[in-house]
Structures are given as C-alpha cells and as structure tokens.
Amino acid sequence: MSEPGIVLVDPDGRLQPVADALRSASLPIAERVPGLDEVETTPDCLVVLDAPETEDKPEVNALPLLDDARERFDAPVVVYTRRAGHESVRAPLDLGATDVIRVPASRPALIARRIEHAAGYGADFEPSSAQLSSLLRNYPHTLFIKDDLGRFANVTTHTAGNYGFTREQLIGMTDYELFEANHADELWEQEQRLVADGQAMINDVEEYVDQGGNRRWVSTTKVPRYDESGEIVGLVGGTQDVTPAKQQETLMAALHEASRELSRATTKPEIAAVTVDIAREIDYLPAVEVALERGDELAPIESSPTDAAESIFDRYRTAFRRTHERGETHYVDSDDAITRDASTIVDAVFEGSFEHGDVGIVIPLGGHGVLGLVAPSGAVDEFSDRLAHVLASNVAAAFDRAERERELARKNRQLEEFATLGAHELRNRLQIALANVARERATRDSQRLEGTEHTLERMERLLTQLLQLAQTSKIPRTTDATDLREAAASAWTKIETDHATIDPPPEATLAANSDSLIELFDFLFTNSVEHAGAPASIDVGLLDHGFYVADDGVGIPDEQKADLFEVEYADAAEDSGYGLYIVSAIVEAHDWEIDVRDSDSGGARFEITGVDWY
Structure with missing residues (x-):
C-alpha cells in the first residue's frame, strides 16, 4: 500500500529528472510506478509522462492516461511533457490537467516548485492586492490607473518620480497638474474618447518638449478599465521613453538623406569629399578619412579636419592595409591594438563620458579602398558603429556605380566611334556600288540590275537607321517650346514618295527637343509609307496629353504589338524595326x-502621351 504523497507514473524512466528534483527539495515521493494500475491509493499528486517516440523508447501519450487518472483518483494530475510546441501544453490543460511542465532537468528547483504548488504543499501566490502593490512600487517604467474623469487612481513609484512627486502625492491629481494647459486638454479629450468608445490606443508615439527644452518621445498605451459588471470605470495605461530610438531613427534617416549626394557625385574624389561632408553634418559620426587603392598601395584622398598631429590614415596605416587586404572591418583600441572584435571598443550604449585616448574603426569599401573613423575612447556605442557601417556601405555602392558608369561611357564611346566610322565607310562603298549599277543600267538594263539597285538602296536605308541607333544614347534631353505642326512638316519633306499624303496636326506647342521630335516623325512617317501601301494617307492629330500618327494601311497584328519597339523586332526584310x-x-x-x-x-x-503642352 502506498502512502499519500506524490506518485510518478513512469513507464520508461523519462521522469527521472522529476524524481531527482523532488528528492533535492525533500518532497515526499510515495512511489514510482510504470502504470496507473499499480497505484493503489489516492495520492496527493500524480505526475504522468508525455513524450514522443525516440530511437530507443516508444511514444507515451499522456492524454488517455490523463482521462483515466482523473476518473480513478480525486487528486491533482501534472503532465511532464518532453514535446515541443504550445499544443503539447494546451491540450492537457484543456482536458483538466492541473499543470503541464516542460522545464528541463537543469532546473530542478523550478520543477520541484511547480509540483509542490500543484500538490498543495507550498504556499499560494501573494494576494492580487499585494502583487499589484509590489508591481507599482518596483516597476521601472511609467504605469498608471485613472478613473473615468482622468484622476490618477494609482501609479508606479517611477511615474510619480518623473514629475517630482511621491506616489501618495500624485494619486488624485490629473494631467492639468503635470502638463501645460493645451497639452492637458489634448490628453483629456483623447481619454474621454477612449472611455466613451471603449477603444484601446496601443503604442502611440508622441513628441513633447521637456522642462529643459529638449525634444523627447514616448510610446503610450491606454486601454479602458472595466468593473465586475462590465462597465467602463476609467483607463489603465503606460508610457515608455523611446527618445533614444527616435533619435537614432532620425539620425539614420538624416544619413540616408545626406547619402543622396553620393549618387550625384561622378568621380571617386568627389565621392570621398561628399563622404567627409556627410560625417561633418551627422553629429553622431566621428571624424573620417577615405583612402583609395592606387596601384598596389592605399592613398588617402579626403579627411575630416582634426586637431591631431597625425592623420587617421597615418595613425592607423597598418589597420587600413589589413582591412583592405582582408575585406573585413578592424577595430583599434586606445593602445593601438588591432582586432576584429567590436566589443573591444564598442559599448552597448554611450554612457555619457569619455575615457583616455582615441579608438578607431576601419571599414572596407568593397575593394575600392577603406573608410577610417576615429573617436574618443568610450564614445563608440553599437548605434554609432552601425551608423558608420551604413555610411561605408553607401560609399562603396557609390564607388561601384561611378565605376560602372565610367566603364559604360567608355564602351559607348567606342561603340559610337566604331559605328560612325564603319557606317561612313560602308556608305561610301554602297554609293560607289549604286553609281556603278546606275551606269550599267544606262547601257543595258535588266531585272537583275534593277533588283540589285533596290537591294543596295535598302541596305543604305538600313545602314542609316543603324547609325542612328548607335547614337541614341546621345539623344538630347534638353527641351524647348517646339511647334508640333512645324516639326511634322519638316519631317515630311524628307519622305521621298508620290504615293502618300499627310493631314498635318493643328498648331500646338509642346516641350520637346526639336531635332529629336523631327526624327521621331521621320521614322513614323517612313514606317507608314513603307507598310500602308499606295496610296497612303497619314493623319497627325492631338490627344489630351499628347499626339498621334495614324495611317490607313493594313495595321499591325495584335501578337506583334507588344514587341514592336524592341530591338529584336527588327526584320531585315521589312527595313523598319530599328526605326521604331x-x-x-x-x-x-x-x-x-x-x-x-x-x-x-x-x-x-x-499614340505618344505624357506630353507637356504650353
């Protein structure tokens, strides 16, 4: 016969941590049995196992065991689960378990305390009133309870201390005794709406100016407070000072805004100069120096002005070289020791005082060079370190962009030079060939010569389009007031055809580059003449925000319209793809x-839209 006490139902030994915990706490274990059938008397508490299958042990499902135990014994039942997830805790509780424990064996005191409480051996928690009193005395943030008219019914000691009062003094006061009248009115109206509507206000960030004239931010939560009958009797709320986070957010936004200037710089020296200017504008950033790769060496090209005899680069030359070679950030402490461990100089937060000497942060710039920063020891916290790395990342991206643009410009120049020279040479040879064909046709004409002449003329037109295509990267972007009718008429004079007519647009003035607009009409008119058939009728008209060029030809199949303006659409048999x-x-x-x-x-x-009319 087992005596009252705690019974462990342990079929495979996995409740050993519980047995050890209970013994270490001197709690009575009546017996340890493999199943409920071996429990002969009602214990003070039953502990049952819930565990998944392992390599050497089968699954033990506590839910059927829990039902059986509650039917057999009028005693608390605790489930000790080895399963993960909330459901493994929730399901036994829903079936009536007194407690569900997943505390590891390394916490025996906690296991014992949980079972002791379930068995009814230990003292209960303090009364709610005592707990509330303890909370209000010790909670290190603003927390308050108000009645329906905004009087403080209770507050934390921290809340009262913020305003220079004791808890006893602040209870009964309102916001009118703490803030300026306008702000107190705003709070009154806000809280009366919350009380009237029964709505909650969660994490509302408010900005205010403190008694010292400093901008500060608080995150406020206020929710209706109900009595036992369900009537709203006031509010409970709390605030947390989020000034450091808002200041960091503001500084990070300022850094990103200042970094826009990096995108406007076109050369590496310009980018370096902008980098120094940004560090000067952002108070949280220390002095900086940019060194760039020159051959096999690093060379400083721009730095913040400092009072130090040595430049940042000269002082931390070894760290600069090591950082560039390895592509990893290095930190230099006040004794000039170099490490990759940020904790040697970076504190979690700035404590408000400096220590002796300077420290450095040296950050790689993606193979272009290195950004070095120097600050008083003790002044570098996690946020300033992160700010420095964001700046370095933006600078490296600017160097990448400048390098890509320089290489692209070089290739474009080469392409344009090649296209121009090649086109002129090919045009000269085509004109010689055309002249020879024309002379030959004057003496003996034939369909073959006529076809050859047509092919050469078509090649010349295509060559002209290809030359223009190679030069499109230089399409002028400057615009002036341009007469749409005059541009269309000018383009029409270049169209050699007796089989087409044009209905010109009405007089209208738009913002455009005149030469480019004429070229646009030229290509569109040529496209219509070549594809509409003879006779062709072309109409140029106005839209609300643009203009159109239409013809009466056979149209364009729907399946071709999506790719019509892609260079791949060019069809050597049609002569028009490059023009479009x-x-x-x-x-x-x-x-x-x-x-x-x-x-x-x-x-x-x-249809061309998005046009600005005068």
Whole structure:
C-alpha cells in the first residue's frame, strides 16, 4: 500500500529528472510506478509522462492516461511533457490537467516548485492586492490607473518620480497638474474618447518638449478599465521613453538623406569629399578619412579636419592595409591594438563620458579602398558603429556605380566611334556600288540590275537607321517650346514618295527637343509609307496629353504589338524595326510613353502621351 504523497507514473524512466528534483527539495515521493494500475491509493499528486517516440523508447501519450487518472483518483494530475510546441501544453490543460511542465532537468528547483504548488504543499501566490502593490512600487517604467474623469487612481513609484512627486502625492491629481494647459486638454479629450468608445490606443508615439527644452518621445498605451459588471470605470495605461530610438531613427534617416549626394557625385574624389561632408553634418559620426587603392598601395584622398598631429590614415596605416587586404572591418583600441572584435571598443550604449585616448574603426569599401573613423575612447556605442557601417556601405555602392558608369561611357564611346566610322565607310562603298549599277543600267538594263539597285538602296536605308541607333544614347534631353505642326512638316519633306499624303496636326506647342521630335516623325512617317501601301494617307492629330500618327494601311497584328519597339523586332526584310526602336528611345528620353493601336481606318495608330503642352 502506498502512502499519500506524490506518485510518478513512469513507464520508461523519462521522469527521472522529476524524481531527482523532488528528492533535492525533500518532497515526499510515495512511489514510482510504470502504470496507473499499480497505484493503489489516492495520492496527493500524480505526475504522468508525455513524450514522443525516440530511437530507443516508444511514444507515451499522456492524454488517455490523463482521462483515466482523473476518473480513478480525486487528486491533482501534472503532465511532464518532453514535446515541443504550445499544443503539447494546451491540450492537457484543456482536458483538466492541473499543470503541464516542460522545464528541463537543469532546473530542478523550478520543477520541484511547480509540483509542490500543484500538490498543495507550498504556499499560494501573494494576494492580487499585494502583487499589484509590489508591481507599482518596483516597476521601472511609467504605469498608471485613472478613473473615468482622468484622476490618477494609482501609479508606479517611477511615474510619480518623473514629475517630482511621491506616489501618495500624485494619486488624485490629473494631467492639468503635470502638463501645460493645451497639452492637458489634448490628453483629456483623447481619454474621454477612449472611455466613451471603449477603444484601446496601443503604442502611440508622441513628441513633447521637456522642462529643459529638449525634444523627447514616448510610446503610450491606454486601454479602458472595466468593473465586475462590465462597465467602463476609467483607463489603465503606460508610457515608455523611446527618445533614444527616435533619435537614432532620425539620425539614420538624416544619413540616408545626406547619402543622396553620393549618387550625384561622378568621380571617386568627389565621392570621398561628399563622404567627409556627410560625417561633418551627422553629429553622431566621428571624424573620417577615405583612402583609395592606387596601384598596389592605399592613398588617402579626403579627411575630416582634426586637431591631431597625425592623420587617421597615418595613425592607423597598418589597420587600413589589413582591412583592405582582408575585406573585413578592424577595430583599434586606445593602445593601438588591432582586432576584429567590436566589443573591444564598442559599448552597448554611450554612457555619457569619455575615457583616455582615441579608438578607431576601419571599414572596407568593397575593394575600392577603406573608410577610417576615429573617436574618443568610450564614445563608440553599437548605434554609432552601425551608423558608420551604413555610411561605408553607401560609399562603396557609390564607388561601384561611378565605376560602372565610367566603364559604360567608355564602351559607348567606342561603340559610337566604331559605328560612325564603319557606317561612313560602308556608305561610301554602297554609293560607289549604286553609281556603278546606275551606269550599267544606262547601257543595258535588266531585272537583275534593277533588283540589285533596290537591294543596295535598302541596305543604305538600313545602314542609316543603324547609325542612328548607335547614337541614341546621345539623344538630347534638353527641351524647348517646339511647334508640333512645324516639326511634322519638316519631317515630311524628307519622305521621298508620290504615293502618300499627310493631314498635318493643328498648331500646338509642346516641350520637346526639336531635332529629336523631327526624327521621331521621320521614322513614323517612313514606317507608314513603307507598310500602308499606295496610296497612303497619314493623319497627325492631338490627344489630351499628347499626339498621334495614324495611317490607313493594313495595321499591325495584335501578337506583334507588344514587341514592336524592341530591338529584336527588327526584320531585315521589312527595313523598319530599328526605326521604331529609335522612336521608343526618343520617347523615353522625353519621359513620354508610346502605344500602338488600330486606327479608325484599320491601319496603325501610334499614340505618344505624357506630353507637356504650353
């Protein structure tokens, strides 16, 4: 017969941590049995196992065991679970378990305390009133309870101390005794709305100016407080000073805003100069120096002005070189020891006082060079270290962009030079060939010579388009007041055809580059003449925010419209693909948009929108 006490139902030994914990706390273990059938008398408490299957042990499901135990014995039942997840705790509680414990064996005192309480051996928790009193005395943040008219019914000691009062003095006061009248009125109206509507206000960040004239921010939560009958009788709320976080947020935003200047710098020296200016503008950043790779060496090119006899680069030359070689940030303490361990100089928060000597942070700039920073020892906290790394990341990105743009410009120049020289040479040879064909046709004409002449003429037109395509990167972006009718008329004079007519647009003035607009009309007119058939009728008209060019030809199949302005659309058999690609480049240079639709007569209609009219 077992005596009253704590019974462990342990089929496979996995309740050993519980047995050890109970013995260490001198709690009575009546017996340890493999199953409920071996429990002969009602114990003070039953502890049952809940565990998943392992390599050497089967699964033990506590839920059926829990039901059986509660039917057999009028005693508390504790489940000791070895499973993960909330459900393994919630399910036994829903079935009536007194407690569910997942405390590891390394915490025996906590295991024993939980079971002692479930068995009814230990003292209960303090009364709620005592707990509340303890909370209000010791909680290190602002916490308050108000009645329905905004009187402080209770507060933490910390809350009262913020305003220079004791808890006893502050209880009964209102916001009118703590703040200026306007701010107190705002709080009154806010809280009366919360009481009337029964709504909660969660983590509302408010800015105010303290008695010293400093900007501060607090995050406030206020929720309605109900009595036992469900009536709202006031509010409970709390505030937390988030000034450091808001200041850091403001500084980070200022850094990102200042870093916009980096995107406008076009050379590495300019980027370095902007970097120094940014560090000067952001108070939280220390003095900086930028050193760039020059051949096999690093060379300083820009630095913040300091009173030190040595520059940052000269003082931390070894750290600069090591950082550049390894591509890793290095920290230099006040004794000039170099390490990758940030904790040697970086504190969690700035404590408000400096120590003897300076410390340095040396950060790689993605292979371009190194950014070095120096600050008084004790002044570098985790936020300033993060701020320095964000600056370095922005600077490295600016160097990458400048290098890409320089390389792209070089390749574009080479492409343009090659295209221009090659096009002129090919045009000269084509003109010689055309002249030879023309002379030959004057003496003996034939269909073959006529076809050859047509092919050469088509090649010349395509060559002209290709040359223009190579130069589209230089489409002028400057705009002036341009007459749409005059531009269309000028382009039409270049169209050599007796089989097409044009209905010009009405007089209208838009912001455009005149030469580029004429080229746009030239390519669109040529496209219409070549594809609309003879005779062709072309119409140029106005839209609310643009203009259109339409013809009465056969139109463009729907499946081709999506790719019409891509360079891949060019079809050597049609001569027009490059022209439309150039049209799209001109449109893009003006920040316009182009679309193609079916015209009223069934042909093609090109609509250019986004135009600014005068």
